[in-house]
Amino acid sequence: MSPNRGVVLNRRLIDYFDEAHYIPSLKSTTKDAVLDEMLQPLLRSGRIRDREIIMDMLVRREQLGSTAIGKGVAIPHGRSVAVPEMQVVLGRSEVGVDFDAPDGKPATLCFLIVAPPQDKQNHYLLLLGTIVRLVKDKKSRDRLHKAASFDEIRMLIQEVEPSG
Amino acid sequence: MDKTELLARIQDLDLMIHEVTDPASKGQEEGLGFAVIGLERLKEARRKLEEQVDRRSLSLYERVRSKYGRAVVPFQGKLCLGCFMTVPTSTLSRRKEGDELLLCENCGRILYWL
Numbered sequence: 093m094s095p096n097r098g099v100v101l102n103r104r105l106i107d108y109f110d111e112a113h114y115i116p117s118l119k120s121t122t123k124d125a126v127l128d129e130m131l132q133p134l135l136r137s138g139r140i141r142d143r144e145i146i147m148d149m150l151v152r153r154e155q156l157g158s159t160a161i162g163k164g165v166a167i168p169h170g171r172s173v174a175v176p177e178m179q180v181v182l183g184r185s186e187v188g189v190d191f192d193a194p195d196g197k198p199a200t201l202c203f204l205i206v207a208p209p210q211d212k213q214n215h216y217l218l219l220l221g222t223i224v225r226l227v228k229d230k231k232s233r234d235r236l237h238k239a240a241s242f243d244e245i246r247m248l249i250q251e252v253e254p255s256g
Numbered sequence: 257m258d259k260t261e262l263l264a265r266i267q268d269l270d271l272m273i274h275e276v277t278d279p280a281s282k283g284q285e286e287g288l289g290f291a292v293i294g295l296e297r298l299k300e301a302r303r304k305l306e307e308q309v310d311r312r313s314l315s316l317y318e319r320v321r322s323k324y325g326r327a328v329v330p331f332q333g334k335l336c337l338g339c340f341m342t343v344p345t346s347t348l349s350r351r352k353e354g355d356e357l358l359l360c361e362n363c364g365r366i367l368y369w370l
Contacts, residue, residue, distance in 0.1 A: 141370065145264055145265060149272075152268070156272060156276065156292055156293070157292045157294055161290065170272065171268065171271055172264070173264045173268065174370070176332065208330075209268075210326075210329075
């Protein structure tokens with residue numbers, strides 16, 4: 093089964109991925125520090141302004157329940173009034189980060205998704221679901237882990253994305 | 257942290273709580289494989305944030321929230337993103353004065369500067 097079958101976004105999945113928002117090797121080793129590190133590219137590119145409010149929201153979301161889904165993948169996410177437009181940051185960790193995953197495995201692939209609350213068509217949940225389906229596919233996970241450059245990641249996403 | 261930031265944080269929490277308790281959205285996160293077990297912790301965090309806001313501002317927040325669903329809305333390029341009306345320059349200039357909440361003169365929502 094295609095990892096993305098049936099999901100329709102008004103933007104293509106690839107449009108949410110930006111090389112400037114890709115961290116090939118996360119330096120942080122704890123959950124909160126990783127969340128903070130993953131917000132930095134968004135601050136640098138001016139996509140967000142208020143780090144503290146967004147960080148607070150992400151930490152609270154982790155208190156609601158871990159955003160790790162197992163198999164070395166974590167997808168920290170949430171909505172905040174301080175986020176102007178939905179953003180994705182992809183980070184990889186060589187040593188892995190303890191995200192309290194259900195299978196106990198440290199996260200080596202982290203997708204941070206932040207979105208504004210105003211989203212009547214619920215693109216946020218659709219994007220979240222699309223990424224969950226992408227990383228549930230072992231081949232895609234392996235390719236994301238092994239990608240030597242952002243271009244390889246871009247190619248993978250374009251390959252798995254439904255056309256039209 | 258100023259009052260607007262506190263109310264923005266409360267609203268972020270309210271949205272999170274709503275998404276996992278409202279019948280229309282409940283179960284969506286769990287359906288994707290995310291754990292939802294700490295609702296009480298979120299409610300406790302909200303209570304703690306509430307204690308830091310004066311009663312008048314909190315009451316305003318609740319009133320506007322009950323009317324529109326969300327009380328705190330961004331404004332961007334002089335536009336209230338709640339009602340999409342232009343926020344007068346005189347209102348925007350008050351942003352720099354003290355810790356008062358900025359309200360949209362058209363819809364009454366609390367304005368958060370993006």
